[in-house]
Amino acid sequence: MFAYYLDLAWRSLRRSPVLTGLMVLAIGLGIGASMTMITVLHVMTADPVPGRSGRLFYPQVDPRPQGSDHDTPDPPGQLTWIDAMNLLHARRGVRQAAMSGGRVTVIPPQGPSHAFNAPARYTSADFFPMFGVPFVDGSGWTAGDDHSHARVAVVARALAEKLYGTSQAVGKTLRLGKYDFRIVGVIDRWNPAPHFYDLSMGSYARAEQVFVPLETAMETTLGTQGSMECWGDFPSDGNLTKANGCAWVQFWVQLDSPAEVAAYRRFLDGYSSEQKTLGRFGRAPNTRLYDVLAWLDHNHVVPGSVQLQALLALGFLLVCLINTVAMLLVKFLRRGGELSVHRAMGASKRAVFAQLLLEAAVVGLAGGAMGLLLSAFGLWVVRQQPVAYAAFAHMDEPMLGGTFVLAVCATLVAALFPAWRACRIAPARLLKTQ
Amino acid sequence: MHPILSALKHHKTTVVLVVLEIALTCAIVTNALFLIGDRLAAMRVATGVADNALVWARTMGLDLGQGTALGADEAADMAALRAIPGVESVAEANSLPLSRNYMSVGAWRHPGDKQSLVDNVVEYAGTPGVIDTLGIRLSKGRDFLAQEYVPYRPNLIGSGPRTPPPTVAIVTRTLAESLWPGEDPLGKTFWLDSGGKEPVQVVGVTDHLLNPSINKYQGADRNMFLPVTKVTGGVYVLRVRPDRRAAVRRAIPGVLQKVDPARMVQAEIYTDTIADYYHGDRAMVWLLLVVTGCLLALTALGVVGLSSFWVQQRTRQIGIRRAIGATRRDILRHFQLENLLIVSLGIVLGSAGAVGMNLWLMRHYELAHMPLAWLVSGALALWLLGQLAVLGPALRAAAVPPVVATRSV
Numbered sequence: 001m002f003a004y005y006l007d008l009a010w011r012s013l014r015r016s017p018v019l020t021g022l023m024v025l026a027i028g029l030g031i032g033a034s035m036t037m038i039t040v041l042h043v044m045t046a047d048p049v050p051g052r053s054g055r056l057f058y059p060q061v062d063p064r065p066q067g068s069d070h071d072t073p074d075p076p077g078q079l080t081w082i083d084a085m086n087l088l089h090a091r092r093g094v095r096q097a098a099m100s101g102g103r104v105t106v107i108p109p110q111g112p113s114h115a116f117n118a119p120a121r122y123t124s125a126d127f128f129p130m131f132g133v134p135f136v137d138g139s140g141w142t143a144g145d146d147h148s149h150a151r152v153a154v155v156a157r158a159l160a161e162k163l164y165g166t167s168q169a170v171g172k173t174l175r176l177g178k179y180d181f182r183i184v185g186v187i188d189r190w191n192p193a194p195h196f197y198d199l200s201m202g203s204y205a206r207a208e209q210v211f212v213p214l215e216t217a218m219e220t221t222l223g224t225q226g227s228m229e230c231w232g233d234f235p236s237d238g239n240l241t242k243a244n245g246c247a248w249v250q251f252w253v254q255l256d257s258p259a260e261v262a263a264y265r266r267f268l269d270g271y272s273s274e275q276k277t278l279g280r281f282g283r284a285p286n287t288r289l290y291d292v293l294a295w296l297d298h299n300h301v302v303p304g305s306v307q308l309q310a311l312l313a314l315g316f317l318l319v320c321l322i323n324t325v326a327m328l329l330v331k332f333l334r335r336g337g338e339l340s341v342h343r344a345m346g347a348s349k350r351a352v353f354a355q356l357l358l359e360a361a362v363v364g365l366a367g368g369a370m371g372l373l374l375s376a377f378g379l380w381v382v383r384q385q386p387v388a389y390a391a392f393a394h395m396d397e398p399m400l401g402g403t404f405v406l407a408v409c410a411t412l413v414a415a416l417f418p419a420w421r422a423c424r425i426a427p428a429r430l431l432k433t434q
Numbered sequence: 435m436h437p438i439l440s441a442l443k444h445h446k447t448t449v450v451l452v453v454l455e456i457a458l459t460c461a462i463v464t465n466a467l468f469l470i471g472d473r474l475a476a477m478r479v480a481t482g483v484a485d486n487a488l489v490w491a492r493t494m495g496l497d498l499g500q501g502t503a504l505g506a507d508e509a510a511d512m513a514a515l516r517a518i519p520g521v522e523s524v525a526e527a528n529s530l531p532l533s534r535n536y537m538s539v540g541a542w543r544h545p546g547d548k549q550s551l552v553d554n555v556v557e558y559a560g561t562p563g564v565i566d567t568l569g570i571r572l573s574k575g576r577d578f579l580a581q582e583y584v585p586y587r588p589n590l591i592g593s594g595p596r597t598p599p600p601t602v603a604i605v606t607r608t609l610a611e612s613l614w615p616g617e618d619p620l621g622k623t624f625w626l627d628s629g630g631k632e633p634v635q636v637v638g639v640t641d642h643l644l645n646p647s648i649n650k651y652q653g654a655d656r657n658m659f660l661p662v663t664k665v666t667g668g669v670y671v672l673r674v675r676p677d678r679r680a681a682v683r684r685a686i687p688g689v690l691q692k693v694d695p696a697r698m699v700q701a702e703i704y705t706d707t708i709a710d711y712y713h714g715d716r717a718m719v720w721l722l723l724v725v726t727g728c729l730l731a732l733t734a735l736g737v738v739g740l741s742s743f744w745v746q747q748r749t750r751q752i753g754i755r756r757a758i759g760a761t762r763r764d765i766l767r768h769f770q771l772e773n774l775l776i777v778s779l780g781i782v783l784g785s786a787g788a789v790g791m792n793l794w795l796m797r798h799y800e801l802a803h804m805p806l807a808w809l810v811s812g813a814l815a816l817w818l819l820g821q822l823a824v825l826g827p828a829l830r831a832a833a834v835p836p837v838v839a840t841r842s843v
Contacts, residue, residue: 022735029728105494105698117494117698304799305718315462316725319455323736326451330743385717386710421447 002358009359012335020363023327027367030320031407032374037306037313039375039399040382043392044204044302048192052132053292055094057253057261059087060289061272063244064231065282075286076229076247078200081218081240082280084249088124092267093253094260095130099123100249101201101226102217104210107175108163118159119201120176120210122217122224128154128185130254131197138170138185145184146213151220153181154211160186174210179220181212193392194301196292198250200227203301204389214249224248244280265289317410324363324414332356332422340427349423356422360415361408368407375403438772445744452740453780456816459733460784464812465791466722466729468804473715481531481708482606482643482655484569486676487522488704490530490669491515491686493697507694508664514689515670520678525564528557528668530704531644532711538652542630543613551630552612556645556657559586559665565604565638567673570659575620575638578602578661582637586662599626604638604659612656634660650800679703730815734823741769741827752831753838762832769828770821777820781813788812 013020047053061083062075079087084098104120127133128140137160141152153174160169160183167186174181187207195205212222218241232245240248255261265287272285290298332339339352347355375395382393395403442449493511508526515524529535537557543550560568565577584600610619619636626632640659648654674682686701709716745752752765792804 019739022739026732026735029732033725033728112696115698303714305714308795308799309718309721312462312466312722312725315458316729319458319462319729320732322451322455322458323732326448326455326736327739329448329451330740334743334747386713387717 005355005358006362008355009362012331012359013362016331019327019331023324023331023363024366024370026320026323026327027364027407027411028370028374030317031368031371031403031410032378034310034313034317035371035375035395035399035403035406036378036382037310039379039395040389040393041302041306041310042399043193043394044306044389046193047293048194048196048296049131049292052130052254055254055256056130056292057093057255057264058288058290058292058295059251059253059264059268060287061268061275061281062283062286063247063275063281073286075288076231077227078229078247079249079251080244080247081242081249082244083275084251086271087251087253090267090271092264094256095126095254096252097124097127097130098214098249098251099127099197100214100217100224101198101208102222102224104176104212104222106159106163106210107177118209119206120212120217120222121198121208122212122214122222124214126254127211130252131192133190134188136186136188137168138183140211141184141213146215149216149219150213151179151181151216152184152213154185154187155183156187156207156209157189159209176210176212176220176222187211193389194296196296196301197252198226199296199299199301201225203299204387204392206391261289321410321414324411325417328360328363328415329418329421332418336422336425339422340425343427353419353423356419357412357415360411360419364408364411365404367411368404371407372400372403438768438775441748442772442775448740449776452737452776453783455733455736456777456780456820457783457787459729460781460812460816461787461791463726463729463815464784464788464808465795465804466726467811467815468792468808469801470719470722470726471808472802473719476648477712477715479644479654480642482570482640483531483704484673485705485708487569487673487679488530489672489674489679489682489686489701490533490704490707491672491690491699491701492669493690493699495697510693511670511690514693515672515686518672518682518685518689520675520682522673522675523563523567524670524672525561525567526665526668527560527564527568527671528665529646530568530669530671530707531646532648532708533646533669534711536646536652539626541609541613541658542625545625545630545633547630552609552656554651554653554656555609556652558643558657558659559662559668560659560671561663561665562661564661564671565659567671569673570604570640570643572604572638573607573641574618575604575636577638578604583661583663585664586660598632599634600660600662601634602637602661603634604640605636606643606655606657607639607641608653608656609658610636610639634658730819733816734819737773737820737823738826741773741824742830745769745827745831748831749834749838752834753836753840756834756836757839765834766828766832769824769831773820773824773828774817777816781816784816785809785813 049056060075060077061079063080063083064076079098088096088098100122102120102122103117105115106118108114108116121127124146125141125143128135133140136157138154140154141150144150145152153176155169155174157167160167163169163174164172169183169186172183174183191207194203195201195207224240226248228246228248230243230246235242240246253264255264268287268289269285272281272287275281276283276285342352343349379393379395383390512524512526515521528537538554539557540551540553541555543552562578562580562583565572582600582602584597586597586599605619613619613624614622619639621636623633623635626634642655643657643659644655645652645657672682680703683701683703687699690699691697755765756762788809789804792801795801796803
C-alpha cells in the first residue's frame with residue numbers, strides 16, 4: 001500500500017513540476033535559513049565544559065571600601081591578587097585555580113628575529129584536571145611547582161609542532177623573552193567555546209597557546225592582559241601583586257555537591273567578615289557564586305544580534321510554511337476530481353488523507369535536502385566572517401538529523417489543513433459536475 | 435468592485451492564507467529595512483578625526499633583557515617615522531576612535547561631591563601635535579600650549595612614580611553637556627582622580643570625537659583629550675598624504691626596526707581599523723538584505739502560483755465575460771485590482787504587526803523607535819511586488835479568447 005501511495009505521490013508531483021519546485025524551494029529556503037541561524041545559536045550557547053559545568057563555580061567577594069566612587073550592587077567581576085591567593089591557599093573546594101590572561105613573546109629556536117607573540121594563561125596546578133584539559137604528552141604542573149615558582153610551562157599542541165616539529169615536546173626548553181621554561185605538558189586540541197573561564201579576553205576567544213604558573217609569571221613580570229577594575233590607588237612600581245585596589249584575577253572552584261556549594265557560600269561570607277574586621281574590606285559580606293552556565297548568562301555572552309538573527313530566520317520559516325499551506329491547498333483542491341474517483345471506488349477518507357500526507361512528506365524530504373545544502377552554504381559563509389565564533393559554526397549530527405525532522409514535520413503540519421479540506425469534498429457532487 | 439469581492443468569496447481560505455503571508459512578510463520586511471537603515475546610519479557617523487589621512491603603528495618589545503625598555507627611544511622612532519616620504523606629522527596617542535582599547539575614568543564637577551560625578555568618561559591622551567595630526571576640529575577654545583604637555587600615564591601601565599594629570603583638557607560637547615548642561619564649558623574646571631583630587635581646566639571644545647568603542651556605559655562620544663609628553667603602551671599616529679598611505683604602512687616596520695631591531699611592529703591604515711570595527715554591522719546588513727530579498731521573492735512566487743491557479747480555474751468565466759463584452763483591459767484590471775485589494779489587506783494587518791514587532795524588539799534589544807516612514811516604504815515595496823507578480827497571470831487571463839465560453843470543459 002505504501003509503495004502504491006508513493007507511486008501516486010510521485011505521479012502527482014510530476015504532473016505540476018513548477019508548483020512542486022516552488023514548494024520545495026520555499027521549504028528549502030525556510031529550512032536553510034533557519035537551520036543556519038539555529039546552528040550558530042546552538043554553537044554559541046553550547047556548554048563549554050560538558051559534564052563539568054554544573055560543578056564549576058566562580059566566586060566573587062567585594063573588597064571595595066564603603067562609599068567608593070563606583071557604587072554598583074554587584075561585587076567586582078574579578079578578584080584582587082590577595083583575595084585570589086587567600087582563596088587558593090584556603091583549599092575549601094575539591095579543586096581551585098586562580099588565573100589571568102596575558103601575551104608572551106616566544107623566542108623560537110631559530111633566534112630572536114623570528115620572535116612572535118602568543119596568547120598565554122597564567123594559572124595554578126588545578127586548572128588542568130579541574131577543566132578536564134586533554135594532554136597529548138606529559139601533564140600539568142604540580143601544586144609544588146606553583147609554590148616554588150618553578151619555571152615550567154604547558155603548551156598547546158599547535159605551538160609545540162610549530163616550535164619543535166613534534167607534539168612530544170616534554171623536557172624541551174621554551175624561551176619567553178629573557179626567561180627559559182621547561183615544558184612539562186602538551187595539550188591536545190582543546191578549545192572551550194565560549195571562553196568561559198576568562199570572558200574579558202573576548203567571549204569566544206581561542207584557548208591560549210602557553211600556560212605558566214601564575215606566581216612564576218608575576219615573578220618574571222610577564223605582561224598581563226584583559227580587563228582590570230580599580231577603585232583604589234595603583235602601586236607606583238606597577239607591581240600588580242601589590243595592587244590592593246585593583247581586581248584582575250579570575251578564580252574557579254570545583255564543588256561536587258549542593259552541601260559543598262552551601263558550605264563554600266558560608267566560607268565566602270565568613271572570609272568577607274573576617275577581612276572587614278581586619279580592615280581590608282569596607283562593606284558587609286557581598287558575595288556571589290555562579291556556576292558556569294549562570295556566569296555566562298549573567299555576562300550576556302550570546303550577542304543580541306545572534307538572537308535577533310535566529311528570530312528573523314524563524315519568522316522567515318513561518319512565511320515559508322504559510323506559503324506551503326497555500327500551495328498545497330491549491331494542489332490538493334485541483335485534484336478534487338481524481339480524489340472523488342478514489343473515494344467513489346471505496347477508498348476511505350482516512351486512506352485519502354494518508355495518501356495526501358505522504359505526498360506532502362515527499363515534498364518535505366526534498367525541501368529538507370535542499371535546506372541542508374543551503375544551510376551548509378550558509379554556515380560556510382558564516383565561517384568566512386572574521387568574527388571570533390565563526391570557526392565554531394559547524395553542523396553536528398543532531399543538527400543534521402534535526403534539519404530533516406524539522407523539514408518533514410513542518411511540511412506535514414502545513415499539509416494537515418489542505419489534506420483535511422481535500423478529504424471533506426463530497427465525491428458525488430464533484431463527479432457530477434465533471 | 436463587486437465582481438472582485440464575490441470572486442474572492444469563492445476562495446476564502448486561500449485569500450486568508452495569502453493575506454496572512456503578505457502581512458507577515460510586510461511586518462518582517464519593514465522591521466528589517468528599519469534595522470538596515472539604523473545600522474547604515476550608525477556606520478556613517480563621523481569619527482571626528484581625518485580618517486583618510488591616518489596610519490598608525492604599534493611596537494611590542496621582545497623583553498630580551500638587554501635593558502631597552504619598551505618604547506625607550508620614542509623620539510628616535512618618531513624622527514624616523516617623520517622621514518618616511520609622504521608623512522606630514524607624527525604624534526603618540528593612547529588610543530584612536532573605534533580602535534577598541536580604551537580607559538575610562540570619572541569626572542567630578544565639584545570635588546568630593548558624589549552627586550556631581552560623571553562616570554565612564556573616556557580618556558584620550560596624546561603628545562605634542564596630536565590634535566593637528568589627528569585632524570580634530572575645535573569649535574571653541576584653542577589647542578594645547580607646548581608647556582601644557584606633562585608626564586602622565588593614563589593607562590596605569592608600566593612603572594615609575596605616580597604623577598598628577600595635566601591641568602588642561604579638550605572635551606567633547608557631549609561631555610561638556612553632561613558636566614554643565616546649557617552652559618559655556620570654556621574655562622570651566624572639573625576634577626579627576628578618586629574623590630576628585632586633581633583640577634583640570636577646559637581650554638578647548640570639539641563638537642564630535644568618537645570613543646574607541648561605542649557601548650552603553652561609555653556612550654558614543656563622551657570623552658576628553660589630555661596633553662602628555664609620553665604615552666606608554668600607545669600607538670604612533672602618522673598624518674599621511676592619502677595616496678601614500680599604503681606605501682607608508684609598508685615602510686613602517688623596516689624603519690622602526692632599523693631604530694631598534696628587538697621588537698615586533700604592527701602597522702595599519704586607519705580606514706581599515708574603522709572597517710574592522712564595523713564588521714559585525716556590515717555582516718548584519720548583508721544578512722538582513724539577503725533574508726529580505728528571499729522573503730520578497732518567496733511571497734512573489736506565492737502570489738504568482740495562486741494567481742495562476744485562479745486564472746486557470748476561472749478560464750471559463752473569463753471567456754463568458756469576454757463574450758458578453760468585457761475587453762482584455764477589463765480582465766487585466768480585474769486581476770490587478772483583486773491583487774491590490776488582497777495586498778492592501780495584508781499591508782494593513784502587516785503594518786500593525788510591524789509596529790508590534792518593533793515595540794517588542796525595543797524592549798528586548800535596545801532598538802530605537804521605528805519612524806512611521808518605514809511603514810510606508812515597506813507598504814510601497816509590497817504593493818509594487820504584488821503588482822509585478824500578478825502581471826504575468828493577469829496577462830494570461832486577458833489573453834483568454836471569448837470562444838472558450840462556448841466550449842465545454
